[in-house]
Amino acid sequence: MSLNLAIVLETGAASRPQHTALIHAARRMTYSELNQAANRCADGLAQLGVHAGDKVAVMLPNVPEFVTAYFAILKLGGCVVPLNTLLRASEIAYQLEDSDASTLIVDESAIAEAQQAALEVETCRHLIVSGGEAPPGWHLLSEVVAAGASEFDTAQTTADDTAVILYTAGVSGHPKGAELSHFNMFYNAALTADRLCGLGDRDISLAVLPLFHAFGQTCVMNATLYAGGTLSLLPRFEPDRVLQVIQRDQVTVLIGVPTMYWYLQHYPGAEKYDWSSLRLCCSGGAALPVGLMKQFEERYGLPIFEGYGLSETSPVVSLNPTDKPPRPGSIGQAVYGVQVKIFDEQDQELPLGEVGEIVIRGHNVMKAYYKRPSATAEAMRGGWFHTGDLGRMDEAGYLYVVGRTRDFLIRGGLNIYAREVESVLLAHPGVSEVAVVGIPDEVMGEEIKAYVVLEQEEAVDAEDLIEYARKRMAAYKYPRYIEFRTELPKDTTGRVIKRLLSEAQ
Known part of the structure; x- marks a missing residue:
């Protein structure tokens, strides 16, 4: 069975060509314009030597160029490897090498890190920058797109072919690339649009979640385009x-x-x-x-x-x-x-x-x-x-x-789930955010520590908060230590990075 995820864009271009597909600041693109831009980008990449089956890394924020490059790679029969725009050179190099990426498309804001990474990965042959000036050996994305034809014959990939490789957060060791098929991605977007959110062509979805992340890609970008709606892009x-x-x-x-x-x-x-x-x-x-x-x-x-x-x-x-x-x-x-x-x-x-x-x-x-x-x-x-x-x-x-499964503490031989302690503390009216971790203890093995962000203009001291928790949970579960913070370290999806809190001990 043939299926290419690019159909979510191509269907809109065929059925509602003049409908607005995306908005970015003062810029608007119709479905026809967006599809033609993706066609030109696909043809331009092919002229550079990018082939069906190639892995193409995309390191762009929420801008029209991300959407264009994403669907261009799919049309070409390639595999999209979205990269977090905040990655450092060593992290970029690792994901380029691990994914066997032949091509990197990067925003000008990340060019310094990308250049350093590219020097370490010989197999990444095609280097493209969006915006600014192209360093020696690099191509400008705008020129790649301009060189391509507005018509492109989309590759007939199969439903089980890999459409996207998404790198996990890497809670332990190096991040792993999750291979998602065209069917995985297409059906999840269709399900989100049709059964979960009831999206239609009159909907305008705010794309402020990073599109390099699965959440933003499927639930915002692909679901909205599948439904014939409009994406309003916000990079930050x-x-x-x-x-x-x-x-x-x-x-x-x-x-x-x-x-x-x-x-x-x-x-x-x-x-x-x-x-x-x-x-x-x-x-x-x-x-x-x-x-x-x-x-x-x-x-x-x-x-x-x-x-x-x-x-x-x-x-x-x-x-x-x-x-x-x-x-x-x-x-x-x-x-x-x-x-x-x-x-x-x-x-x-x-x-x-x-x-x-x-x-x-x-x-x-x-x-x-x-x-x-x-x-x-x-x-x-x-x-x-x-x-x-x-x-x-x-x-x-x-x-x-x-x-x-790893987010629990063992205090005196008893398992304590961090989420349970966090839920109790979050019920306090003065508490806004909480992260609970275990800290080494000579007697108990691990002791319970809570990092707390207070609500604005709230005055709560540590002893009061400990007493509040003690009254609401088993004696072995309440936190013995409280540290107040103005904010907690988070990744791009908003998940607290507890590793950084543990390492701070």
Whole structure:
């Protein structure tokens, strides 16, 4: 069966050529213009010597060039390898080499790191920069596109061919590349648009999540284009700018991470903007505090529907149904065609309500970790993808994440899930954000420490907070140490990087 993910753009270009496909600042592109730009880019890449099956790394922010290059590579029959725009030279070099990338397309803002990385990877032969001036041996993306023809015969890839390699966060060791097929990516986008969010051609989605990440790619870019809607591109999250763009473009759909909603909730000037066009807000990438969920709805008049996913699952696994009020604290129910179970350490299914590892089977699960058969076999034991996340399921099939399989402490021989302690502390009215880690202790093995960000203008001392937790949980679970921070270290998806907190001990 032939299938190319580029069909989500090509269908729009054929059925609604003059409809606005994307907006970026003062720039607008119709579906016809965007498709022709992707055709020119595909043909230009082919003229450089990029072939079907080649891996092409794309290191661009949320700008029209990202969308153009993404679909150009797919049209060519290549595989897109999105790179985080904040990577350093050694990290870029690692992912270029590990993915066998023949080509790198990078934004001018990251050219210094990219140049250094390219020197270390001889197999990356085609080097392209978007914006600015091309260094010796490099090509300008604008010239590559200008050299191409506006018509291009899209490669007839199969449904199981690899469309994208997404590198995981790398919680231990080097990041691994998750191979996602054209069908993985296409069906996850179609499912998001049709069954989950009810997207249509009148929707305008704010693309402020990084498009190099699975969440932004599938749930914002691909789902919106599949539905024939409009993408409003914003390269960087700033609450004032987000609200400006929502008002300017009459954005209807906002999909983000909890950190974004936190900043919007605490932004003092929100009331001067008109956000009445918004009809849907969804969150993923990290746990959404129940308090934030309630506060946001009180201020903006919109519930936030929390979901769950991973790079390895294209990414959507579950979502709170958007036709009924969301269940606070839950990541929702498994989406259509996806099975989710809770396994114990022996890979046996646990009864409802018991905590174990979340495992997944369905159309969304990756083909493999690229060039890592052992890691793939370990993750896919018994035909189920093992997420490494701990959770439980209730009688109605709603899922609740408790923590990571490695995100627990052993204090005096007793296991303590960090998420459980964090949930108690987040219920305190003066607490905005929390991250709990274990610190070495001579007597207990590990002791519990909480890093806390307070709500604005709140005055809470450590002893009061410890006492608050002590009254609400078992004696062995409450934190013995509190450290106040103005912010917590986070990755681009808004997930707290606990490793950095642990290393600070």
